[in-house]
Amino acid sequence: MPGNTFCQFFRLTTWGESHGIAIGGVVDGVPPGLSLTAECIQTDLNRRRPGNHALTSPRVEKDEIEILSGVFEGKTLGTPIAFMVRNQDHHSKDYDALKSVYRPGHGDYAYQQKYGHRDYRGGGRASARETIARVVGGTIGKVVLKSLFGKDIKIRAAITQIGPLKINPDHWDWDEVSQNAFSCPDKDMALQWEKYLTDIKEQGKSAGALIEIYATGFPAGLGEPVFDKLNADLAKGLMSINAVKAVEIGDGFASVSAESSYDEMVMKDDTPHFLTNHAGGILAGISTGQPIICKIAVKPTSSIPQLRQTITTDHAETTLSVTGRHDPCVAIRAVPIAEAMVSLVLSDHALRWRGQCGTFGEIRK
Amino acid sequence: MPGNTFCQFFRLTTWGESHGIAIGGVVDGVPPGLSLTAECIQTDLNRRRPGNHALTSPRVEKDEIEILSGVFEGKTLGTPIAFMVRNQDHHSKDYDALKSVYRPGHGDYAYQQKYGHRDYRGGGRASARETIARVVGGTIGKVVLKSLFGKDIKIRAAITQIGPLKINPDHWDWDEVSQNAFSCPDKDMALQWEKYLTDIKEQGKSAGALIEIYATGFPAGLGEPVFDKLNADLAKGLMSINAVKAVEIGDGFASVSAESSYDEMVMKDDTPHFLTNHAGGILAGISTGQPIICKIAVKPTSSIPQLRQTITTDHAETTLSVTGRHDPCVAIRAVPIAEAMVSLVLSDHALRWRGQCGTFGEIRK
């Protein structure tokens, strides 16, 4: 059963191996008549591109998006939007050494066990390069969401911890996020991270990170009982990002040691109002109209120069040091991908809601 | 788009409101010829039943499973297995007071915004009572998994923290889990929790908890690239359980402050062997053959006597104290449900793997 399709009503299918001809995807279910250009997608795509900074992988790809269908005279047709990005910087020879060895922390061994055959070049299908297609889908999702809920909706992510170094939440400044290479909302912390990651990189190691995603401006009512809860679909989408090992909604693990007292309600300006947002904007799987808040843990990059034990495909023991271009912290490039996954989930649920209920997005008594 | 169906190939659809006629479901995609009886399902079902202990909700339900189809002469037919459990202890009148008020921490407000109409009796569809159907599905899943991978596979969950009180991992004893009311693998901690929860209950409050789930004996190869990763589907399934606010796979959030060094491999007894299991048994979305390890955070019960602010359906401010039967810690009853969700996901992926690849479950060079 194919696993390369995400969401149901607003549906993204992706394809492509890291060192194949191209990476691409198809978004089906897009409402007709929406303005869409390759340029607006390219802008988001450039944010995830490696090579933006000394501390991200210097694979030099232009990552130029080509829209192949579904848009006519600048507007979506309602038919599938296909797109692709050619792989230019193959360097497949670099990977010959990895043909017969399983890299620790990667899917090499698991893929071989599943399929008995794998594209060993740069992780093949398991490469983070596949996430290009997610960013494209997420950008299309944002166009849909703005058409439904207005220009003021926002889906934004930031890194709030790298290794042991957490930002001070009081210093949070969204404007800062695009001003540094780490999507850090705390200017000073960005400088500390730069130093920390340079150190880590020199040691041939890598660091994990925490990403927080905030979706604001969305109405109460998004999400489905009982399996396709908004939080459940967000958890799936976010957990499906390479290297993600944990997902929290709202208070997340802090709920374990909490003692009741959950998000009381009052009226404010004649509108229902929650006094707190422990729930992260979702109750019983359905949005409450508050900010939707998710946090994800990204593990340290698995491809590192540090020498490690592993085995060959012939089951002989060996050691491996992965040299060449690689990021000391993959989370940096995961920020726009996390936003994209949230965008996809919200778009899907928004259209599902409209389909089933007709009227949506307004406060009902 | 319906959200009441889980998994794709081995598929559970559930239905029913807390105070409707019954709770039930349909499992489709079950392999034919497997021995299945209502009795083996009933055993699992009894574990989640309220009323097993002073500290769990005393709603007295026999929760008797009735298998309505799909089994003939004691064996599965390959056609849908439908089942239901009648709701006997309705007490709908208890809920009249809640008709026009939104309970904090519950889905009342969100459901009203989504549908404009809701069954206010005991949470209706959002009630934890719906999870009966999940446990049934999970039990059928275990029968499937044993037929595929042998009797030794295990899916087991335990509570390892309630409120601030964590177990000592060194005291972990799986045999203990079924011996106390809290699915606690640490005998001494179970006693402390009893005291703690009694206290909490007397104060009209409630506590959160941490549940850990271990699936062992499964081969490398389960899970799909790139969206239906095993970890992604586990995250969705676990996050869809009522009151769950976070999911970790393997090291989870501890990955944030880790510095590289990921699960090195050696040969042991002529078999590939991992030196550690930071990944929680899943790499690139596919199982590695190691134990699959998930942790989930369950928030404190939302229905508590503690007086809280809220609003009515007519948008007037009010206060609410939820009296009557309720658990101080919902996580206790969530233990078999967490196992069930893992069982469903693994069954689905096992059959998908067999369908696509034919041969499966053996170590390949």
Place this chain on the structure above:
Amino acid sequence: MPGNTFCQFFRLTTWGESHGIAIGGVVDGVPPGLSLTAECIQTDLNRRRPGNHALTSPRVEKDEIEILSGVFEGKTLGTPIAFMVRNQDHHSKDYDALKSVYRPGHGDYAYQQKYGHRDYRGGGRASARETIARVVGGTIGKVVLKSLFGKDIKIRAAITQIGPLKINPDHWDWDEVSQNAFSCPDKDMALQWEKYLTDIKEQGKSAGALIEIYATGFPAGLGEPVFDKLNADLAKGLMSINAVKAVEIGDGFASVSAESSYDEMVMKDDTPHFLTNHAGGILAGISTGQPIICKIAVKPTSSIPQLRQTITTDHAETTLSVTGRHDPCVAIRAVPIAEAMVSLVLSDHALRWRGQCGTFGEIRK
């Protein structure tokens, strides 16, 4: 992969074997707030019930519908509507003789090859009794369609040929359809059929029939490119009815010998108007606003007293005469089922259209 679910957005899952405990289903994706009662479903259900006439199978079942969930205070909740009908008239002993023989024209042999295990009693899952659940789903679909497109939409079916005896289309009178036991729109032909079928029955044989279905009052715009064309989904739904061997849309097979000239358009009362309806109301897979017209061929009943050659489950040759209650023409009971399948497909496409496009059902320039 489960095959017991029909449609995607407005989704019916059915379950149950002919001689199991019950037949039932779940409809998910129903819009909230629609008035629905067991009574209105029962009325449709009674039309398909055997035992209404000497020439339909005298299995005496009350076929009482029980709605188990999804309706509260007389209105749909938006959550799954589960329902079932108990099997009362089992007579399982009648079927012991069939345990070890494959009935010609039935699925016995095919089921055995697929599953290696089957419920031999009355065809088990392959019994026409399963269609009870389709009729229920179709009735709920009609409630949805009326809420979307107004009370004047109609989905009506009639039998227009039994064996060699065709009605005269000039005598077509819809009011007549409910006045005779054969859903025949031509009063005189109904009398001829009665005589013909009585004859056929006496000879221990059975007859095929042609059913025509008309859906009127629906707007242009229903259906999806390119696989989920409205005609494609109608073909699937109708072909999935037991004993159906062919489906036509509009001119159907007459198109083979036609020479171009297809449904020209003019303006009439300021509205686009088609001069003919060769297309049966569907062009390029999308409805045109004209009547949607389908025809289906139903094969003669396979269970007949006539002696026929067959084999046993042990692969010995034998002969078989199926005695007991059986219809000489199964098409008679298939009329409400055909209507139900069309209702389900239209409901599904209507909600999908609303979800994707928001505005729908009005003529656009």
Place this chain on the structure above:
Amino acid sequence: MPGNTFCQFFRLTTWGESHGIAIGGVVDGVPPGLSLTAECIQTDLNRRRPGNHALTSPRVEKDEIEILSGVFEGKTLGTPIAFMVRNQDHHSKDYDALKSVYRPGHGDYAYQQKYGHRDYRGGGRASARETIARVVGGTIGKVVLKSLFGKDIKIRAAITQIGPLKINPDHWDWDEVSQNAFSCPDKDMALQWEKYLTDIKEQGKSAGALIEIYATGFPAGLGEPVFDKLNADLAKGLMSINAVKAVEIGDGFASVSAESSYDEMVMKDDTPHFLTNHAGGILAGISTGQPIICKIAVKPTSSIPQLRQTITTDHAETTLSVTGRHDPCVAIRAVPIAEAMVSLVLSDHALRWRGQCGTFGEIRK
């Protein structure tokens, strides 16, 4: 809800407009390790290409397939196979005249009503050019089916009637089908059709046709109860082909006037054997091991020079004569497409069967 994906387990998604950049698709769920080359796909693709004969549309396209992913070192990876064919012969200016007029018999009006926006160039998404992607999917399907059931399975289609001219079934010669431009199994009839179509074309008209598809060598057991019956999925797939108006399985409409007597069974060479094949190889939705036989009616080409009445997008009456390149009988190019749809359905059901039942394809007692 997207309608551009076909089948569930072995799944084809297609995209592209007639005069956009390209036509393409993604096949997901392909088993790993199968030999696949662009060349073997190209061969099938060339069969459907226009411009092969004076009587098929002279649009000159090389239709060169580019495989973009999913194949590595000549073998399938198990990950999605993406492919595309560039549109070279756009001639978009030819279509400017059609911008503001609805062509009779085409989807122009229906698309406009659905989406309020359409690509008027050559039918956009509704163009038969989309079927390129189906042929590719079908070819991959055949590779899968051969790997499962052996090299001797065959899926073959032929045209058996054009306009009023039917072949003589006694003259049926499969070898002849590839020897004439009409996929005609009767050499003499092919000559008559040539004359007939030349005539029709000169009159500015077009002709319908009947296509018969035979799938042989497949075991009993393919297909699912109760909605995803093999015949139901075949009906959907075949009816989704442009211009198809009817589908028959086995005897089809001839069943209406039949009098019972259905496919009796005997033993032959120690194997179950059917004396006839009225059912077309499918009983109760599941294959019986006999040849699977489908027939489809294709309507006459809608784009013809013959002057016809129609309306403009501004709702003014007008007349239209479609000049330029067009086929007098679209069915000719539909032959490989019909084969492809059958191949896709059989592949999907084969893998689903293997997933659910494990053992498959052998005769069971």
